[in-house]
Amino acid sequence: xxxxxxxxxxxxxxxxxxxxxxxxxxxxxxxxxxxxxxxxxxxxxxxxxxxxxxxxxxxxxxxxxxxxxxxxxxxxxxxxxxxxxxxxxxxxxxxxxxxxxxxxxxxxxxxxxxxxxxxxxxxxxxxxxxxxxxxxxxxxxxxxxxxxxxxxxxxxxxxxxxxxxxxxxxxxxxxxxxxxxxxxxxxxxxxxxxxxxxxxxxxxxxxxxxxxxxxxxxxxxxxxxxxxxxxxxxxxxxxxxxxxxxxxxxxxxxxxxxxxxxxxxxxxxxxxxxxxxxxxxxxxxxxxxxxxxxxxxxxxxxxxxxxxxxxxxxxxxxxxxxxxxxxxxxxxxxxxxxxxxxxxxxxxxxxxxxxxxxxxxxxxxxxxxxxxxxxxxxxxxxxxxxxxxxxxxxxxxxxxxxxxxxxxxxxxxxxxxxxxxxxxxxxxxxxxxxxxxxxxxxxxxxxxxxxxxxxxxxxxxxxxxx
Numbered sequence: 001x002x003x004x005x006x007x008x009x010x011x012x013x014x015x016x017x018x019x020x021x022x023x024x025x026x027x028x029x030x031x032x033x034x035x036x037x038x039x040x041x042x043x044x045x046x047x048x049x050x051x052x053x054x055x056x057x058x059x060x061x062x063x064x065x066x067x068x069x070x071x072x073x074x075x076x077x078x079x080x081x082x083x084x085x086x087x088x089x090x091x092x093x094x095x096x097x098x099x100x101x102x103x104x105x106x107x108x109x110x111x112x113x114x115x116x117x118x119x120x121x122x123x124x125x126x127x128x129x130x131x132x133x134x135x136x137x138x139x140x141x142x143x144x145x146x147x148x149x150x151x152x153x154x155x156x157x158x159x160x161x162x163x164x165x166x167x168x169x170x171x172x173x174x175x176x177x178x179x180x181x182x183x184x185x186x187x188x189x190x191x192x193x194x195x196x197x198x199x200x201x202x203x204x205x206x207x208x209x210x211x212x213x214x215x216x217x218x219x220x221x222x223x224x225x226x227x228x229x230x231x232x233x234x235x236x237x238x239x240x241x242x243x244x245x246x247x248x249x250x251x252x253x254x255x256x257x258x259x260x261x262x263x264x265x266x267x268x269x270x271x272x273x274x275x276x277x278x279x280x281x282x283x284x285x286x287x288x289x290x291x292x293x294x295x296x297x298x299x300x301x302x303x304x305x306x307x308x309x310x311x312x313x314x315x316x317x318x319x320x321x322x323x324x325x326x327x328x329x330x331x332x333x334x335x336x337x338x339x340x341x342x343x344x345x346x347x348x349x350x351x352x353x354x355x356x357x358x359x360x361x362x363x364x365x366x367x368x369x370x371x372x373x374x375x376x377x378x379x380x381x382x383x384x385x386x387x388x389x390x391x392x393x394x395x396x397x398x399x400x401x402x403x404x405x406x407x408x409x410x411x412x413x414x415x416x417x418x419x420x421x422x423x424x425x426x427x428x429x430x431x432x433x434x435x436x437x438x439x440x441x442x443x444x445x446x447x448x449x450x451x452x453x454x455x456x457x458x459x460x461x462x463x464x465x466x
Contacts, residue, residue: 104141105159107131113157117240125235129155135290139203139310144245152245153232158206166200187398188405195408199285203310206241208462212309213243215460216284219276225268225303227295246305248293252426254301259430261301265294266429267436268304273420274440281320281453281465285412286311287419289426313412314457314465317450318344323413324444327437330359330366338362346407354404357397365417368433375433377424 105113110131114122123129126145133141140158147153159165173196177189202208210231217228229243236242254265269292277283284291284306291308294301322344329337339355347358363370368377398404457464 104133104136105157109160110143110157113160114240117157117237118235126153137290140239145242147232147235152247153235154229154243154245155235156206156241156243158204158239163204166204170197170200188403190405191408192406192411195411198408199311199313199412202312205238206236207238209309209312210236210241211460211462212312213241215280215282215312215456215462216276216306216309218456218459219280219282220272220306223271223275226272227303227305229305229307246293246295246307248295248305251289251292251294251304251423254294255426255428257301259428262427262429263431264301265304266424266427266431269420269423270431270433270436271440272304272306273416274437277315277320278324278440278444279449279452280456281317281449282312282314283412283416284309284311285313285416287416287423289423292423311412313416314453314462315409316465317446317453319409320449321444321446324441326362327366327369327441330363331370346409348405350404351401353397353401357394357401358404360397361394365414368421369437370434372434373432374430376428376430377421377433 110133114129118125125148127148127150129145130143132143134144134154135142139162140156143155143157145153145155170193173193177193210233213229213231217230220226220228227246229246232242232244251265254261269287272292273284273287286308288308291306293305293307294303295305296302322341325337325344326341329335329341335355338359339350342350342355342358350358368375368379371379454464456462
């Protein structure tokens with residue numbers, strides 16, 4: 001007669017199952033690399049033989065090959081879909097549909113990960129710790145806990161071996177770009193790849209994220225619209241980030257509220273993004289809806305909790321000046337100033353046709369900020385059509401007159417601006433964006449921004465941008 005399993009054997013089985021799950025993920029990365037290589041080789045062979053390409057089918061094949069990853073590259077795909085001609089539209093469409101679904105760590109595995117980060121006595125350092133995750137993302141998951149002094153905590157715990165996962169994803173991204181390079185692209189993606197690789201690797205460093213969190217806490221110390229979590233240093237490591245828990249409601253739960261309520265949230269979002277950039281040369285590069293919650297006072301939305309600092313991008317003050325100059329050049333209809341601003345951003349070798357194409361995209365991005373009246377972001381355009389006409393026009397110009405090398409700094413500026421606009425679309429907010437922006441930059445001065453940046457970055461122990 002077989003004996004009943006013991007608690008110990010059940011625990012070992014759970015750990016074995018989870019080990020197998022993550023081992024399976026590692027083997028899946030190897031298999032995906034082979035699949036993507038096969039797609040690339042088939043495409044190259046067809047090009048060599050002069051066979052007409054079915055780009056829709058090639059895009060579906062590529063999406064299927066990448067679909068097994070379910071990792072950070074899904075975030076990359078969504079980012080690239082906002083940059084005209086960074087990928088063929090067929091590829092961007094297919095990749096954007098893939099979902100990031102990293103396997104959740106169960107209780108046994110969480111215990112092992114916490115032991116690795118805080119030692120065998122880790123549980124004694126909390127009053128309580130919930131082993132089931134409260135939220136998950138592509139790189140890790142969040143657990144609720146209680147500090148011995150009674151404070152509610154959020155513990156962000158990184159999945160194991162994520163460095164290998166990110167490097168595997170970046171290798172697949174190289175394949176995608178190499179495939180795209182054979183399609184007479186309108187954009188040279190070398191700088192885009194360098195930027196994405198740098199940001200993804202930074203997201204693995206929770207110590208850096210803790211310092212970025214402190215930087216934002218300092219920037220918004222006296223701002224009632226925005227709350228930043230406090231990092232609990234003694235309970236944090238390079239792969240575990242512990243902060244106080246900020247209570248709030250999902251942003252989309254306010255979609256049916258009054259316009260006044262929705263505008264209040266939109267004002268806070270606008271401030272959270274544009275103020276750090278214009279005053280300290282730093283942006284929150286991932287305006288994903290899950291990175292914000294709304295806190296209320298007296299039953300009304302009062303502001304936002306800014307929760308995630310894994311994707312922070314800092315810029316030299318001269319780049320900030322280029323952004324302001326581009327805005328002012330567009331506002332005045334001053335082509336020479338616009339071209340000078342593109343060059344300050346890092347665009348090189350621009351022809352008149354490429355300048356015109358870039359300006360169509362710039363006017364779309366800046367459009368609401370150039371219009372001195374109350375309006376929605378889309379302004380009589382349906383959310384599904386927002387930016388589509390401009391995107392198609394710019395794709396055509398870049399394909400016919402390119403390629404153009406997109407500077408690194410453009411990548412997350414564009415991503416954040418499009419993402420922020422998407423949030424305002426969801427809220428259907430109606431504000432005078434022109435006045436909000438001009439209030440933000442009214443005291444802009446290059447030397448002042450440089451001095452502010454040096455002070456704030458030094459206080460948070462964040463490296464200055466190169």
